[in-house]
Amino acid sequence: METAVFIVSALVVLAGGLGVVGSRNPVHSALSLIATLFGIAVLFLNLGAQLLAVVQVIVYTGAIVVLILFVMMLLGIDREEDLETEPLVGQRLLAGLVGLLFLGALLAIIIIGKESIVTGARSVTGAISPTVSNITQIGTELFTTYVFPLEITAGLLTIAVVGAVVLSRRPGDLQPIPEPESMTDMGDEPLTAPTEEGAH
Amino acid sequence: MGGNLSLAYLMLSAILFVIGGVGVLIRRNPLVMIMCVELMLNAVNLSFVTFGKMLDDISGQIIVFFVMVVAAAEVVIGLALIVAMARRRPGATADDLRALRG
Numbered sequence: 001m002e003t004a005v006f007i008v009s010a011l012v013v014l015a016g017g018l019g020v021v022g023s024r025n026p027v028h029s030a031l032s033l034i035a036t037l038f039g040i041a042v043l044f045l046n047l048g049a050q051l052l053a054v055v056q057v058i059v060y061t062g063a064i065v066v067l068i069l070f071v072m073m074l075l076g077i078d079r080e081e082d083l084e085t086e087p088l089v090g091q092r093l094l095a096g097l098v099g100l101l102f103l104g105a106l107l108a109i110i111i112i113g114k115e116s117i118v119t120g121a122r123s124v125t126g127a128i129s130p131t132v133s134n135i136t137q138i139g140t141e142l143f144t145t146y147v148f149p150l151e152i153t154a155g156l157l158t159i160a161v162v163g164a165v166v167l168s169r170r171p172g173d174l175q176p177i178p179e180p181e182s183m184t185d186m187g188d189e190p191l192t193a194p195t196e197e198g199a200h
Numbered sequence: 201m202g203g204n205l206s207l208a209y210l211m212l213s214a215i216l217f218v219i220g221g222v223g224v225l226i227r228r229n230p231l232v233m234i235m236c237v238e239l240m241l242n243a244v245n246l247s248f249v250t251f252g253k254m255l256d257d258i259s260g261q262i263i264v265f266f267v268m269v270v271a272a273a274e275v276v277i278g279l280a281l282i283v284a285m286a287r288r289r290p291g292a293t294a295d296d297l298r299a300l301r302g
Contacts, residue, residue: 001254003205010212017216017239019224026231033235036216040242043209047249049261059268064238065273071279072231075286095225099218110207117210118254119234125259128252138265146262153269160273167280170287 005046013039023087031068038060048128209250217243228293229260230285234278 012035019032037060044053081106125145129137142150220239227233245264252260289296 006205006208010208013212013216014219017219019233020232020239021219026229029232029235029241033238036239037242040246043212043246044249047209047253049249049252049264052249052264053247054262055265055268060238060242064272067275067279068231068235068284071282075283075290092226095222098225099222102221103218107211109212110210114207115254118251120255123256123292125257126263127256128258134261138261141258141262142265145259146254149266154264156273157269160276164276164280167277168283 002046005042009039009046012036013043019046026072027069030072033068034061037065049134051138079172156200210247213243213247213250216240216246228295229295230278230282233294234275234282237274237278238271241267254302267295 016032016034016036020036021027023029023032036068037056041053041061044050044056125141126137157179217240220236220243223231223236223239227236245267248260248264248267250260252258285297
């Protein structure tokens with residue numbers, strides 16, 4: 001049963017991941033991201049992390065993706081991206097090559113090392129208890145062992161909110177960023193393909 | 201849980217991480233790049249929970265909590281940057297922002 005759930009969710013996660021990277025329309029990317037995050041929430045459930053599964057759905061798909069979609073709609077930058085043009089020659093190929101090499105290295109480590117790749121002492125902070133509920137255990141640890149990191153995350157969130165307000169404040173003398181100087185001496189055309197207004 | 205399934209989780213996490221990383225490298229829309237970073241963070245979250253399960257330790261799940269907080273902060277700042285950028289140059293891709301001066 002666990003294996004079956006894993007296989008189905010893994011397929012959803014991988015399809016969603018490929019959709020995020022491969023969709024021309026950013027809105028489709030965001031919807032694929034939702035599929036991936038849901039799949040990972042199911043995998044969390046499968047791993048016995050019930051609280052994380054719920055938080056994943058609420059925080060990620062409920063807040064973060066909606067925020068991304070909101071900005072997309074607000075700015076109207078949901079126009080389709082031209083995936084054909086390649087500003088840096090060979091960038092796609094090199095990126096794919098690097099990705100394949102990295103993936104090969106990771107998979108080789110996992111396949112060759114088997115269980116022995118996970119080293120370290122077992123159950124240092126606390127063993128996953130079969131009787132105490134998941135949320136109780138996480139809450140207890142958060143407010144005892146991890147209480148200082150918890151306080152620091154509160155500071156981090158405050159800084160993020162202040163930073164967002166400062167960044168999105170409209171300055172008085174708003175000037176458009178000028179077109180950057182050409183990288184080559186020959187003068188290349190702008191990298192953004194001219195898009196028709198009203199395409200979205 | 202069988203050990204092989206744990207390894208399968210780690211492999212899935214590795215594949216997802218690489219998909220996200222390649223996405224960050226090849227996509228030019230800053231919003232899609234942020235989404236790809238989210239993919240990478242989620243892949244790492246998955247491996248954290250798997251490691252926690254393999255080592256029978258609750259910290260794996262607690263660290264995922266902190267990663268989620270950092271991801272939320274990152275998205276907030278990233279989206280604010282995108283909004284500020286799109287106000288000045290609508291439709292700009294990551295490649296158009298190669299000049300450091302604002």
